[in-house]
Amino acid sequence: MMALFSKTSGSFREAKGDLRLEAVTKKFGDFTAVDDLSLTVPRGSFFALLGPSGCGKTTNLRMIAGLEQPSQGRILIGDTDLTGSRPYERPVNTVFQSYALFPHLTVRDNVAFGPKRRGLPDAMEKADAALKLVQMGHLAGRKPPQLSGGQQQRVALARALVNEPEVLLLDEPLGALDLKLRREMQVELKRIQTRVGLTFIHVTHDQEEAMTMADTIAVMNKGRIEQMGTPASLYDLPRTAFVARFLGQANMFEAEVVSSTADTLTLERAGHHFTLPRKRAAVETGTVLYGVRPEKLFLSEKAPTDLPSRMVTLGPGRIIDVSFTGVSTNYIVDVPGFGAASAFEQNLDVDPVHNRPGDECWLSWDQGHAFTVATETAEASTP
Amino acid sequence: MTALAQAQIANTTAVEGDHRVKGRRITPYLLLIPGLLWLVMFFVVPMVQLAIVSIESKFPGYPGYYYLDWNVFNYANALSEFWPQLLRSFLFAGLATIMAFLIGYPLAYAMAFKAGRWRNVMMICVVAPFFTSFILRTIAWRQILADEGPIASTLNALHLLPGGHITETWVAVVAGLTYNFLPFMTLPIYSSLERVDPKVIEAGGDLYANGLTTFRRVTLPMSMPGVLAGTLMTFIPAAGDYVNADLLGSDIDTKMVGNVIESQFFRVPGGFPTAAALSFTLMAIILLMLFAYTRRFGTEELL
Amino acid sequence: MSSRPAPTDPTVRALVSMVQSGLTRRRMLGLGGGAAAAALLAACAPPTPPAAGKTDVVLPKDLSATDKVINWANWTAYLDVDDATKTHPTLEAFQKATGITVNYSEDIDDNNTYFNKIAPQLREKQAIGRDLFVFTDWMANRVLREGLAQPLDLIQMPHAPNLLPSLREVSFDPGRRYSLPWQGGFGGIGYNKNKLGRDLKNVSDLWAPDLKGKVVVLSEFRDTAGLIMQANGVDISGSFTKAQVQTAFEEVSKHIADGSIRRVKGNSYLEDLKSGNAIAGIVWSGDLATLKAETEDDSWTFVLPESGGTIWTDNMMIPITSAHRSNTMKLMDYYYQPEVAAQVAAYVNYICPVLGAQEELAKTDATTAANPFIFPTDTFLTEQKVQAFRALTSDEDADYSTLWSKVLGE
Structure with a gap:
């Protein structure tokens, strides 16, 4: 009985270093939630797992936390293999999506729960310090049901942070907050992460949230990582159609590679030719998807002349929709042979917008902003 | 019913007359009446009776007959x-x-x-x-x-x-x-x-x-x-x-x-x-x- | 005894009258059933002593002519049943012949329990929805002592003289002016001869080591303690003393404590005999016949101990508040026709109180007609030393009942 009710879990594993997932697979019956995934998260980084619901990002998080065990593969922190260990044995803590605060305990007791279980003598002091860090010190005596969503969120964060885990997992932590609070908490989370210097792994389906906070983003789809990198690099040069679409918007159309040089590729569709740097092409032969982001397009009422050779021109097309968003005006342009394209024009002019649906226009862009990725059919047929 | 109706009026329209305020005040008590009656009839009264019986004495020679003598x-x-x-x-x-x-x-x-x-x-x-x-x-x-x-x-x-x-x-x-x-x-x-x-x-x-x-x-x-x-x-x-x-x-x-x-x-x-x-x-x-x-x-x- | 002690303290007297004035309201509340309701009705101040009111009772108006109904409360398994139709053939015949509807209900499973359920209302002269009830001698004694039954109009009952002569004079109802026996029975020893492998002759045989924990006895002390008293040589029909009763009670206590007696129960002792928890006990004669039929095991045996057995009669009476007394007397009279009585006796296997029934039954079922437990002769009763438990005074009754409840751990 003594051992059963002892305050500390004897098998707690101290581990320090990068978090590594090695060829991790998780199956639920016939369904593969995470498929042969390998990943290294450098110690102290703010890492985001981004993807639509059902992509396996939460399962991945739960395997790191120990709430699920991988069907295959290993999970390590530094050189310590954590595969198969229980959640309470890992130097990992989670901020749950629904916060999962203990409703029967005060805020302070909630935060002190972890340190107490580890038998730390100054659990209460630690709890107070953590609450101060998240600016919740004044509500320490309340119970969770008496708090607002944002306050509960902060308590959940403090409850995880107070343990100074090697890896802190955040499962859609801001999902239940309204937009304004969410923005505040994004900044706050980033501030705290910078201050404590812990490894944060943040699971979200909100690309903007991921890009705002993370040093590194891994975009997940169907149990696999599609692409991983800094927010800017992912946005600038997506390597799959899924990433291009999931992270921001992209105009994409199928084209044939017709010629290439050492540095460039030339594509053709409907009699138009497009050239782009070879280094921006994920696929270099056959039918590819050619893409360029809407804000990179310039819209002109007349066919542009005297453009530098790196600029690409497409037209004439016809404006079919105009919407004013304040920062920019968004156009949808129908170009024969290409379909609808989206163009965002910054509102730099003093004059009001005078383009109307039905007007004729031309689109142009710098070929250095274009990219190619595999077509979705080609992608689907790759095992 | 009238009280209820009055209460509804009092709730939906601006309170003008005194009687409407009164209607609203007594409604909760009227709603309590069936429950109270039930409690009194089937709980309070038997309880009091039971309490009385518990301090009665039996009538010598007549089993089943009792009289109250605060026993x-x-x-x-x-x-x-x-x-x-x-x-x-x-x-x-x-x-x-x-x-x-x-x-x-x-x-x-x-x-x-x-x-x-x-x-x-x-x-x-x-x-x-x-x-x-x-x-x-x-x-x-x-x-x-x-x-x-x-x-x-x-x-x-x-x-x-x-x-x-x-x-x-x-x-x-x-x-x-x-x-x-x-x-x-x-x-x-x-x-x-x-x-x-x-x-x-x-x-x-x-x-x-x-x-x-x-x-x-x-x-x-x-x-x-x-x-x-x-x-x-x-x-x-x-x-x-x-x-x-x-x-x-x-x-x-x-x-x-x-x-x-x-x-x-x-x-x-x-x-x-x-x-x-x-x-x-x-x-x-x-x-x-x-x-x-x-x-x-x-x-x-x-x- | 007969006058009620008037409270002398003025405060108490005031309170008494206060409680009395509350009676009307209490009456309106009626009987809800359960302990609370029992308490409700019992919570009366001293009422008029009941014995005094016996002669000047005003009977309710007899509605028999217009309201052709009888509501009959009887004990379980106490009337002939047609197994196929689940109806009572003799009762069906009565209804057909007279056009009176009889609502037959097996309300009674214990003298005390049923009496205590209805007595508070009867004492208040309130209707209980019953026109006929059946109580054992000693309880009939209490019913009549309190004046809770109506006198019978024997002129209207041409078959009543068929009552066995030995049952015509009873101490509690001289001349049978208020009651007629329904059936009677013996208290004796019952056992399963096959399982036991021998015969039992005396009450003391029940305490044999190999029967330890396999004996059930009746919770009716007049039978259980009665048999023991007889074994102790006490005349239970005569003037026995409290000490003699106590000796018998102590013997029961002792055998409960040493584990000989498994249970002391009323109706449910039969279940223990059926399930094998018990194989012998102090039982009623007719029950063993029922057990024989239900278990299809002829080795169930009923004997009267050599020291003597008890006999009792259950008596039909008309509650004081019944408004159907002519109908009811018609029904009582009907069951005193020998051929009807024979039909009932053949089914219930208890003592038949009707003259001529034995001869009627002999025509169809000679074995049953020759059964001394159904048609006992005077010689049989004398030889078997069968005695009826003397009627107790109300004080004795209360006293012994209290002592008996202690024996049962209550």
């Missing part, structure tokens, strides 16, 4: 004579409550967290006994525990039954009480466990508490409202029960206070005052225990 010695006599049965009632009810908790909690836990698609089937199994009469179920237990039944004959064959039989022992009485009140323990616990977010239990594990510690620190405290309700709903009727002791117990050392009350009411001529005094004593003790219990584990502590 508070009925209480002293009843207690001094029947304290063993009273004590036994609380002992048996306490044991049955503990047993029902030990059986009912895991059952409720399994239903709430582990049953999956079997949950409804398990629920029906827990509730199904309610569809048969309490007495028939207890008689069925007599058959199950009978000397030539499977349990007693097996134990006897193994020489594990000292007295040779299970019925007519305190074990049978406590087992019967446990069985009969098990649903009253299981269902409240289940309903409070069902409201526990499984994520909160995961959070316990995530915060360095192993399975048992998580249960002790998180799951159990969160289910305390159900445990509180379940123990009360088991203990109170079990303490006053006489059917189990009558059908499963013996005539020497398993009779409970309910049996005494029943016997004094129905079989001993002139026993009404004693029965009433015992009923009141039982009620008073239960109320005191209830008070102490809810003070200690009261709901204000939980959520």
Whole structure:
């Protein structure tokens, strides 16, 4: 009985270093939630797992936390293999999506729960310090049901942070907050992460949230990582159609590679030719998807002349929709042979917008902003 | 109806006249009337009658006839004579409550967290006994525990039954009480466990508490409202029960206070005052225990 | 004894009258059933002593002519049943012949319990919805002592003279002016000869070591203690003393404590004999016949102990508040026709109180007609030393009932 009710879990594993997932697979019956995934998260980084619901990002998080065990593969922190260990044995803590605060305990007791279980003598002091860090010190005596969503969120964060885990997992932590609070908490989370210097792994389906906070983003789809990198690099040069679409918007159309040089590729569709740097092409032969982001397009009422050779021109097309968003005006342009394209024009002019649906226009862009990725059919047929 | 209508007007339109305010004020009291009448007729009046009977004396020579002479010695006599049965009632009810908790909690836990698609089937199994009469179920237990039944004959064959039989022992009485009140323990616990977010239990594990510690620190405290309700709903009727002791117990050392009350009411001529005094004593003790219990584990502590 | 002690203290007297004035309201509340309701009705101040009111009772108006109904409360398994139709053939015949509807209900499973249920209302002269009830001698004694039954109009009952002569004079109802026997029975020893492997002759045989924990006895002390008293040489029909009763009670206590007696029960002792929890006991004669039929085991045996057995009679009476007395007397008279009585006796196997029934039954079923437990002769009763338990005074009754409840651990 003594051992059963002892305050500390004897098998707690101290581990320090990068978090590594090695060829991790998780199956639920016939369904593969995470498929042969390998990943290294450098110690102290703010890492985001981004993807639509059902992509396996939460399962991945739960395997790191120990709430699920991988069907295959290993999970390590530094050189310590954590595969198969229980959640309470890992130097990992989670901020749950629904916060999962203990409703029967005060805020302070909630935060002190972890340190107490580890038998730390100054659990209460630690709890107070953590609450101060998240600016919740004044509500320490309340119970969770008496708090607002944002306050509960902060308590959940403090409850995880107070343990100074090697890896802190955040499962859609801001999902239940309204937009304004969410923005505040994004900044706050980033501030705290910078201050404590812990490894944060943040699971979200909100690309903007991921890009705002993370040093590194891994975009997940169907149990696999599609692409991983800094927010800017992912946005600038997506390597799959899924990433291009999931992270921001992209105009994409199928084209044939017709010629290439050492540095460039030339594509053709409907009699138009497009050239782009070879280094921006994920696929270099056959039918590819050619893409360029809407804000990179310039819209002109007349066919542009005297453009530098790196600029690409497409037209004439016809404006079919105009919407004013304040920062920019968004156009949808129908170009024969290409379909609808989206163009965002910054509102730099003093004059009001005078383009109307039905007007004729031309689109142009710098070929250095274009990219190619595999077509979705080609992608689907790759095992 | 008029008062209701007035109240509605008062709620929907600006309050102009005094009478509307009055209408709104008396409506809640009017709504209370049926409930109050019911309580007065079927609770307060019988209670007062019972209280009066408990201090009456029997009319010498006329069994069944009593007169009021403020005979508070009925209480002293009843207690001094029947304290063993009273004590036994609380002992048996306490044991049955503990047993029902030990059986009912895991059952409720399994239903709430582990049953999956079997949950409804398990629920029906827990509730199904309610569809048969309490007495028939207890008689069925007599058959199950009978000397030539499977349990007693097996134990006897193994020489594990000292007295040779299970019925007519305190074990049978406590087992019967446990069985009969098990649903009253299981269902409240289940309903409070069902409201526990499984994520909160995961959070316990995530915060360095192993399975048992998580249960002790998180799951159990969160289910305390159900445990509180379940123990009360088991203990109170079990303490006053006489059917189990009558059908499963013996005539020497398993009779409970309910049996005494029943016997004094129905079989001993002139026993009404004693029965009433015992009923009141039982009620008073239960109320005191209830008070102490809810003070200690009261709901204000939980959520 | 007969006058009520008037409270002398003025405060108490005031309170008494206060409670009395509350009676009307209480009456309106009616009987809700259960202990609370029993308490409700019992919570009366001293009423008029009942014995005094016996002669000047005003009977309710007899509605028999217009309201052709009888509501009959009887004990379980106490009337012939057609197994196929689940109806009572003799009762069906009566209804057909007279056009009176009889609502037959097996309300009674214990003298005390049933009496205590209805007595408070009867004392208040309130209707209980019954026109005929059946109580054992000693309880009939209490009913009549309290004046809770209507006198019978024997002129209207041409078959009543068929009553066995030995039952015509009873101490509680001289001349049978208020009651007629329904059936009677013996208290004796019952056992399963096959399982036991021998015969039992005396009450003391029940305490044999190999019977330990296998004996049930009746919760009716007049039978259980009565048999023991007879074994102790006490004349239970005569003027025995409290000490003699106590000795018998102590013997029962002793055998409960040492584990010989498994249970002391009223109706449910038969279940223990059926389930094998018990194989012998102090039982009623007719019950053993029922047990034989239900278990299809002829080795169930009923004997009267060598020291003597008890005999009792259950008596039909018309509750004081019944408004159907002519109908009811017609029914009582009907069952005193020998051929009808024979039909009932053949089914219930208790003592038949009707002259000529034996001869009627002999025509169809000679074995049953020759059964001395159904048609006992005077010689049989004398030889078997059968005695009826003397009627107790109300004080004795209360006293012994209290002592007996202690024996049962209550």
